[in-house]
Amino acid sequence: MxxxxxxxxxxxxxxxxxxAVLLAFIVLIFGLTVVKIQTGGFAEAFDHVSRPAIVPQDAVPEVSE
Structure with missing residues (x-):
């Protein structure tokens, strides 16, 4: 010996x-991911598409046929 x-x-x-620092960072990122998934945060992707769910009803133009 x-x-x-x-x-x-x-x-x-x-x-x-x-x-220890790396494990703490991994736990932090994992925890943030779990919280995001559970709360539904950022469920709609940022794909530059108009999202009707966030447009106020009075701002939507009426379509006349």
């Missing part, structure tokens, strides 16, 4: 710190 060099010990600590 051999002892790890002090440099390896410090790197291991930094690697665990980076792992």
């Amino acid at each position: 051999h002892r790890d060099h002090e440099l390896h010990t410090r790197r291991k600590g930094r690697n665990f710190g980076l792992l």
Whole structure:
């Protein structure tokens, strides 16, 4: 058996710190995604198409035939 060099010990600590930061970021993104899906936020895609659901009724021109 051999002892790890002090440099390896410090790197291991930094690697665990980076792992914690990355896991926190992944959990944050996953949580935001779950909340968006549950609340129905951004259900209609941003595809530059007129959405009748958000147009006020008094702003819609009447069609006469």
